Amino acid sequence: MTIRSMLSLALAALLAxxxxxxxxxxxxxxxxxxxxxxxxxxxxxxxxxxxxxxLTGSVSFxxxxxxxxxxxxxxxxxxxxxTAANARGTAALGAELARVVTADLQNNGLFDPTGPDALPRPxxxxxxxxxxxxxxxxxxxxxxxxxxxxxxxGKLVVGCYLYDVALQDELVRSGWVVPPxxxxxxxxxxxxxxxxxxxxxxxxxxxxxxxxxxxxPKDNRTKRLAIMDSDGANHxxxxxxxxxxxxPRYSPDYRxxxxxxxxxxxxxxxxxxxxxxxxxxxxxxxxxxxxPRWSPDGRWVLYSMAVNxxxxxxxxxxxxxxxxxxxxxxxxxxxxxxxxxxSRIVFExxxxxxxxxxxxxxxxxxQRRITFFGGRAATPEWSPRGDQIAFTYIPxxxxxxxxxxxxxxxxxxxxxxxxxxxxxxxxxxxxxxxxTERNTGRTAIYQVDLTGENLRRLPTPVDASDxxxxxxxx
Amino acid sequence: MTSRIKFAIILAGSVSLAACQSGAPDQLPPEPGxxxxxxxxDYTSGPREGTQxxxxxxxxxxxxxxxxxDRYNIDTADAAALQTQAQYMARYPNVTVTIxxxxxxxxxxxxxxxxxxxxxNSAKNYLVSLxxxxxxxxxxxxxxxxxxxxxxxxxxxxxxxxxVTVVID
Numbered sequence: 001m002t003i004r005s006m007l008s009l010a011l012a013a014l015l016a017x018x019x020x021x022x023x024x025x026x027x028x029x030x031x032x033x034x035x036x037x038x039x040x041x042x043x044x045x046x047x048x049x050x051x052x053x054x055l056t057g058s059v060s061f062x063x064x065x066x067x068x069x070x071x072x073x074x075x076x077x078x079x080x081x082x083t084a085a086n087a088r089g090t091a092a093l094g095a096e097l098a099r100v101v102t103a104d105l106q107n108n109g110l111f112d113p114t115g116p117d118a119l120p121r122p123x124x125x126x127x128x129x130x131x132x133x134x135x136x137x138x139x140x141x142x143x144x145x146x147x148x149x150x151x152x153x154g155k156l157v158v159g160c161y162l163y164d165v166a167l168q169d170e171l172v173r174s175g176w177v178v179p180p181x182x183x184x185x186x187x188x189x190x191x192x193x194x195x196x197x198x199x200x201x202x203x204x205x206x207x208x209x210x211x212x213x214x215x216x217p218k219d220n221r222t223k224r225l226a227i228m229d230s231d232g233a234n235h236x237x238x239x240x241x242x243x244x245x246x247x248p249r250y251s252p253d254y255r256x257x258x259x260x261x262x263x264x265x266x267x268x269x270x271x272x273x274x275x276x277x278x279x280x281x282x283x284x285x286x287x288x289x290x291x292p293r294w295s296p297d298g299r300w301v302l303y304s305m306a307v308n309x310x311x312x313x314x315x316x317x318x319x320x321x322x323x324x325x326x327x328x329x330x331x332x333x334x335x336x337x338x339x340x341x342x343s344r345i346v347f348e349x350x351x352x353x354x355x356x357x358x359x360x361x362x363x364x365x366x367q368r369r370i371t372f373f374g375g376r377a378a379t380p381e382w383s384p385r386g387d388q389i390a391f392t393y394i395p396x397x398x399x400x401x402x403x404x405x406x407x408x409x410x411x412x413x414x415x416x417x418x419x420x421x422x423x424x425x426x427x428x429x430x431x432x433x434x435x436t437e438r439n440t441g442r443t444a445i446y447q448v449d450l451t452g453e454n455l456r457r458l459p460t461p462v463d464a465s466d467x468x469x470x471x472x473x474x
Numbered sequence: 475m476t477s478r479i480k481f482a483i484i485l486a487g488s489v490s491l492a493a494c495q496s497g498a499p500d501q502l503p504p505e506p507g508x509x510x511x512x513x514x515x516d517y518t519s520g521p522r523e524g525t526q527x528x529x530x531x532x533x534x535x536x537x538x539x540x541x542x543x544d545r546y547n548i549d550t551a552d553a554a555a556l557q558t559q560a561q562y563m564a565r566y567p568n569v570t571v572t573i574x575x576x577x578x579x580x581x582x583x584x585x586x587x588x589x590x591x592x593x594x595n596s597a598k599n600y601l602v603s604l605x606x607x608x609x610x611x612x613x614x615x616x617x618x619x620x621x622x623x624x625x626x627x628x629x630x631x632x633x634x635x636x637x638v639t640v641v642i643d
Contacts, residue, residue: 218624244619247584260587266614267587288591288615291584304588306615309546309595311588332588348585354544355585378582392582420582438626441579466583 028243028263032277033227033236038474039185039206040177044159065110065198069139072102074116075146075158076124083150084180090156093183094148095121097158100187101144104205104231105194108430109454113144127161132168140165144194148186155179160190162197172197184233185473192472202385202427205230208470209423209432210248210257211445213237214463218441223465225259225272230425230469232459238272247291250470251298251318258282258292258301269303271318283316283323291335294318295342296384302326302336302345313347315362326364337382337389338362339405346370346380346389346405357391359405370407377401379421384471385428388450392420392433400433400448413452423469432458434465524569526641533558539597541635543578546592548600556597559639560604573597574638575615578631583617590615597637612642 075094086093095116102115119138122131127145135143143163150156159175174193178186185206192203213226225238225245238257239245246267248259257272269282269292282289282303291304291313301318304311311332316323327333329351336347342362349358349369355378357371371377375395382389382405393401398418403410418436425431432447443465445458458464521527530537536555539548548556563569575594577586594613602608623630 219621221619223619246587246619267617288587290587304584306588306591306595309592309599309613311591332585332592334584334588350544350585355582378585394582398582418579436579439624441621441624441626 026263026279028239028241028245028261029272029277029279030237030240033238033274039182039189041189042157042175042177044173044175068111068141068198070105070111070113070142070144071119071135071138071140072098072105072113072115072144073119074098074121075148076122076127078124078147078149081150083156084154085156085183090148090150093156094146097146097148097183097187097190098144100184100231100233101146101160101191101194104188104191107231107456108195109449109456110195110199114140127159130163130165130168132165135165142198144190146190148183151177156183156186158183158186158190160186160193162194184229184231188230201429203472204425204427204430206473207426208250208254208473209445210250210259210468210470211434211460211464212246212248212466213460214443214465215241221441225257225261226464227257228460235461247466247468249292249294249468251294252296252471253298253474254470258294260290260292271301283314293336293338295338296340297342300338300342302338304334304336313345315364324364326360327367329367333358335379337380339382340384340386344405346382348378348380355394357389357407370405371403372407373401373403373410381422381424383424383428384426388428390422390424390431392422400431402431402450411450411452413448413450414446414455416446419446421466423467425469426472432467432469434467436465524566524641525643529562529569529639529641532562537639539637540632541593541637543580543631543635544589546589546596548596552597553600556600557604560601560606563601563606563610570610570612570642572612572614572640572642573601574620574640575613576620576634576636576638577618578634579618579621579626580631581618586617587615590617593635593637597639 075097077090077094080089080091083090083093098116102113105111105113122145127147130143143165146160148156148158155177157177161173162171164171172193176186176189188206191205196203207230210227213224214221216222222241223244224241225248228235243261243263246260248257255274260267261270267288267290269289270279271282272279282301287305287307289303289305293302299318301316302313304313311334312325312327313333313336314323314325331351333349336345338345345362346359348355355376356369357377357380358367358369360367378392380389380391388402389405390402393399398420399412400414400419400422401412416435417438419433422431422433430449432445434443435446436443443463445464445467447458448455521531536558539552539555573594575590577589594615598611598613601611621634623633
């Protein structure tokens, strides 16, 4: 018996005389995931003050990024020593780091890098002094090198360098200190550094995704809350599957998960505190609550609540207190997504007779419809950059589309039979959504960039739906 | 009249009623009252009063009503079914029920939760209008999460757009 279940039993005995609701609402929770620490960025020695912000005249290649010959050899280890991050020591960890960087850049679709398994391994001194002739002979235009070195306190220092081989020049460098358990984050930071330097976009690899893991036949589906890194690694189930869980959302600081659960027999939103393992209702009400959303600063929660069959959107402080009703129209007002500055909310309503997308101020004032594309429009999500809104466009089949916050510049990005519920990457350049397969009901998370190209399925251990992409990790 | 004859009459009644339900889907899901396995062949007692089995038998399988796409109105067939349910609840005043609202898969997940809630409340409000006390009826929406028909066809979707009345045992 685990300590947790012993505690649960003790708690159960303690609560035997009390209403069962408090205990029942925790019944579906599995073991709590570890709370990650912050990654410290370190000043790298000899750091030339490099201009960041995308391709500039200092880069030698022209043309599209996926034609760019990029080599990512194994990161060098100063000495091959034991580390908690890899059973075979820091040298093996160095190769793993380069593999993760390669996979990040590869899977993004913009780059076609060559990873460490097909490349010679630089020595530790060569990391800051590349063997230019050898890399240029191999046809590499861009070279990513790095190193890993354990610190006395057991933490790892990981350095990452991007070189332009033709110019024989360093484009950018950075380094991070991570606990051994967070070694992958250093690789994601490195991939983010390179992605940002070469595209001019903000980073997004070092982030996590909450989603719903699905198993079982279509008419008896088990739906569990699960989390993973943006590349699918560090996968964990949060709930056991005894109760249906839906529509998770990470808090902006990653400390809490908000989601819908049927754990007490009714659909209700719970806020799960990852650090304490405690779970609370978003609001004390006998009415069903669903469609939870955080404000960008994490101070507010939007939720939808049905009262006598009529669904409206409410706002409540994340620390509790009285709820404020934001919509009053008869019909279904549901969901909601804040503008990055928190001043406006885009939401879905069928007040016109069918699902369409509306805009309002954060206090509920000035509600107006913004979608007039023919067909239904649902599940709006405001880009973290503020410039676009992604949504489910339903001319018949279900597709992912984007538009401006004024309801213009409509772009359809996918062509599935049922693609729904887009979620933005932290940099607002990539979207994930879930695709349901006709007849079988099988679900999977897909990723697509804003060009509508580079569509790919995310690897998950079981079927997957309702992805919710968190911000860049703190 | 023996129980076996009574069972046969209930069965015939449910078939003829199903045939004239205008709003019902082409293929009805199997009705629990009809497909109930014969537990040892002993029908002398029948299902216990106030159980789901007894209720479904008594309302001729009309414990489920169906809706058009995106709709939640009570049509003529629904009204007839709900009247039968109300009569049962009048006869058994201790019975309380849950009305489960459901949607088909061709909607977005959160909207379907709201739609299922709206359908369950339509059925509830109609029962209340027929004199059933509101506190005897609980509602719950399952959205699109619990389909009875698993194909992705218009007839399967029609079977899934439903409100199911379930006796709370």
